[in-house]
Amino acid sequence: MSPVSIHSKLPNVGTTIFTVMSALAAEHKAINLGQGFPDYAMDESLLELVEHAMRNGHNQYAHMNGYGPLRKALADKVQYLYGSRPDPETEITITPGASYALFTALATILQPGDEVIVFEPAYDCYIPQIELMGAKAVTVNLVFPNYRIDWKEVRAKITGRTRAIIVNTPHNPTGSVLTKDDMLELEAAVAGSNIIVVADEVYEHLIFDGLQHESVLKYPPLRERAFAVYSFGKVYDCTGWKLGYCIAPPALMAEFRKIHQFNAFTCDTPKQVALADFINNRGVFLGLGSRLQKKRDYFQQLMTGTRFRPLASHGSYFQIYSYDAISDEPEYDFAIRLTKEAGVATIPVSSFYRTPVDNRVLRFCFSKRDETLAAAVERLKGI
Numbered sequence: 001m002s003p004v005s006i007h008s009k010l011p012n013v014g015t016t017i018f019t020v021m022s023a024l025a026a027e028h029k030a031i032n033l034g035q036g037f038p039d040y041a042m043d044e045s046l047l048e049l050v051e052h053a054m055r056n057g058h059n060q061y062a063h064m065n066g067y068g069p070l071r072k073a074l075a076d077k078v079q080y081l082y083g084s085r086p087d088p089e090t091e092i093t094i095t096p097g098a099s100y101a102l103f104t105a106l107a108t109i110l111q112p113g114d115e116v117i118v119f120e121p122a123y124d125c126y127i128p129q130i131e132l133m134g135a136k137a138v139t140v141n142l143v144f145p146n147y148r149i150d151w152k153e154v155r156a157k158i159t160g161r162t163r164a165i166i167v168n169t170p171h172n173p174t175g176s177v178l179t180k181d182d183m184l185e186l187e188a189a190v191a192g193s194n195i196i197v198v199a200d201e202v203y204e205h206l207i208f209d210g211l212q213h214e215s216v217l218k219y220p221p222l223r224e225r226a227f228a229v230y231s232f233g234k235v236y237d238c239t240g241w242k243l244g245y246c247i248a249p250p251a252l253m254a255e256f257r258k259i260h261q262f263n264a265f266t267c268d269t270p271k272q273v274a275l276a277d278f279i280n281n282r283g284v285f286l287g288l289g290s291r292l293q294k295k296r297d298y299f300q301q302l303m304t305g306t307r308f309r310p311l312a313s314h315g316s317y318f319q320i321y322s323y324d325a326i327s328d329e330p331e332y333d334f335a336i337r338l339t340k341e342a343g344v345a346t347i348p349v350s351s352f353y354r355t356p357v358d359n360r361v362l363r364f365c366f367s368k369r370d371e372t373l374a375a376a377v378e379r380l381k382g383i
């Protein structure tokens with residue numbers, strides 16, 4: 001026993017549901033459609049570029065704001081996709097993953113007592129990060145079953161203490177995406193206020209059905225008050241690299257960098273060098289949505305042979321299914337039982353809520369090899 005004790009900064013928080021379900025999957029030899037990561041190989045040419053960078057001496061600290069040519073390549077990409085070019089010197093910082101970028105953005109802007117509007121179900125790190133800063137999460141439930149935003153409720157929850165709104169599109173866990181109308185509603189909701197928009201766009205390229213990704217960077221009134229956050233790991237099938245980036249206007253980014261310089265300070269150099277070359281080829285990101293849509297469609301087709309009922313997914317790695325025809329158990333219990341008894345791990349959507357909501361739905365990750373998806377669905381047919 002330790003002779004010292006501390007006050008927990010997160011007394012109500014346990015281990016993340018992703019870690020819990022992955023461990024349970026391993027223990028019961030279940031097929032893991034829980035935690036969001038691909039089980040197929042990443043692009044061989046990107047691996048070769050990393051090896052080349054390492055063998056050519058790119059093994060010391062990169063610039064604190066990120067490897068210059070990578071920031072320039074990202075600025076070009078943003079201009080090509082969203083119509084305006086962030087300044088790589090003052091507006092883009094490479095980070096060790098998107099979670100770190102979100103944490104740093106929130107640390108940059110929040111003072112104790114500030115309020116942040118968060119839509120639930122919400123990706124698991126948002127609320128603990130807000131609370132670590134001494135601020136308060138004000139939640140708005142996305143409207144089941146399509147998980148759309150009720151903008152009237154958002155406007156009603158904005159107060160003089162609202163410091164930020166976090167939006168996430170394409171959305172984890174539901175696969176819903178924000179539309180142009182949503183972005184105009186967001187613009188109107190924050191117009192004339194001091195509210196900052198934190199936009200989690202880690203699945204920006206993973207969007208389906210001919211829809212366009214509505215980035216905050218496409219909307220000048222939002223872009224000038226936003227931190228937009230991205231993850232290389234999620235879009236280039238290398239979640240274990242933990243590399244991402246943040247884009248924000250110069251005054252906000254200057255403060256962000258003050259914190260970053262005393263935390264990670266900089267990120268993995270050879271991978272940044274490789275990514276700079278890799279993303280200069282537009283082909284690498286333009287095909288990602290259709291490749292993943294094929295996975296979604298394949299999975300959906302297989303799942304018609306089960307009693308699970310799909311809800312819409314238009315982006316991300318994820319599809320939600322209702323099991324209301326199978327059981328009325330709470331989501332968490334059902335997900336545990338499914339892992340142990342059927343051998344398929346999923347994520348209960350109720351884990352993405354602070355306020356208990358249980359719609360009898362589970363999140364399935366379809367960024368998996370066809371064989372993995374087929375084997376999982378074979379197991380689900382008996383349910």
Ligand code: PMP
Nearest residue numbers: 097098099123172200202231244
């Ligand atoms: N936001 C969302 C919505 C996510 O799904 C994830 C998980 N990858 C992250 C942020 C964190 O990304 P990273 O692994 O780059 O920290």
Ligand code: GLN
Nearest residue numbers: 018019034035036037172
């Ligand atoms: N973003 C991943 C998911 O939603 C998990 C990453 C993590 O385990 N923190 O499954």
